[in-house]
Amino acid sequence: MPNNGNKNGNKKSRNIAIGAGVVVAAVLLGVASYTATKPDDSGNGTVKEEAAGAAPSTDAQAGVYPELEKLARRDAKDPLAQGRADAPVVMIEYADFKCGFCGKFARDTEPGLVKKYVDEGTLRIEWRNFPIFGEDSERAARGAWAAGRQGRFWQFHEAAYAEGSKEKGFGDGRLKELAKQAGVKDADRFAADMGSDAAKSAVKKDQEEAYGLGAAATPSFVINGRPISGAQPDQVFDQAIETAAKSAKAAGKGAKSADKGGSE
Template sequence: MPTPTRPSPSAKSSTKKSSAKKPVLFGLVVVLAAGLLGFVSYRATAPDGPGPGTPAAVTSTGPDSDVHRELAGLARRDADDKLALGRTAAPVVLIEYADFQCGYCGKFARDTEPELIKRYVDDGTLRIEWRNFPIFGEASEAAARASWAAGRQDRFWAFHRAAYAEDAKEKGFGRDRLRALAQQAGVKDLDRFTRDTDSAAAVEAVRVDREQAYGIGATSTPSFLINGRPVAGAQPMAVFTQAIEAAAAEEANVGNAGEPAK
């Protein structure tokens, strides 16, 4: 089971610096989100699973809706994002915070994500944005940087599939193994891949993703935001289906009526 981690001092200081560029409300958003995502994350990964009446996804209305809208703003919707799938203008964005050494992340990648892509990404409803959230030490850091490097050659998702294949993590993520995964993923220039993996740019990209995860209160992997609403853990397909379709319906209602339904 994923072990919760605490934000590093650098993560806290970076979040503090970046908050100066956000609306004043952002500070409240971070505090509330930490409670929402932290609680949901704990309940979803507790030994006995979610308690009676505890939803896997938070779908509240009222004041929390403002929090969700602010969190939805974390979606980058960048056409040049190599670690994303789907239209930049898709009505629903799923942000995934994950670690390549996380068994539950692998379960989601193998069992659920391909079906989400088939059902919702391919028809333009959903965009998936990956965030590297390495919390299990040096090997996780190395795999995160390697995935970013594979993305520089448009092979992130192929690398993602290779790294999350059944029993892949048991083989480790040493230097030679990462290079073999890159080759398996179809990365053409392996020397460039190695340079990119070791680069300061890779370190920075991973740092930014991880600090965003800490900033919203994520404490375990995988953690998700679906249009700003948190979902924690490798939940059943039905949980994601419900959350995505509810978010799509809400967006359609906003587009038709100019404001969400009460």
């Protein structure tokens, strides 16, 4: 009982610590993206996709929230991340493998961001599993996590988001096929990891983080504290990343100037 109380207390404290700034950000990540993926009007609790992602407003483009920036984990050993742990810009991506707009982003936009910003050290991408389309989504998220345990998350990510992949579903057999395509060597370990409590816990942690921010649709992004909703055009991400990089550089210069001034 005391342990459960501590868990609940810690969770409550963390939610409070994220704080008031997220109330505004929740509107940006949730309400502004509501037309991209939203609850089915049938009332059965399912979620359906609309024809187009929701474009962020001008205010959303301009808004940067320190509370959101703190969500970057910067764990150098995180297999669900790519890019330097100390990169000046971190883009957190909340996404679902059943989401068509997530697939569009993965195929059309993300490779360019990797080539342009990740490879040269400016950007780090941190993936968060945010399954909202039911059991298939949950299984795919656990499968991706399991592939990551063998260092093949991003290869699995590419295979799962390939054109036409989500239409084949994400049953256990299909996930094993995707793991094989991704170069996962130990199929038995993959299956065990995918069904483990650790996989369920990791997915739930990411999912609760997204819901805690008010995210109601996929994909949702946070770039150095700046929320972006939907699979936006490339230039939206370019602008956000370059603006964040300039701000980080300026902050670094400011810190050096302050240190120099203090020593004189």
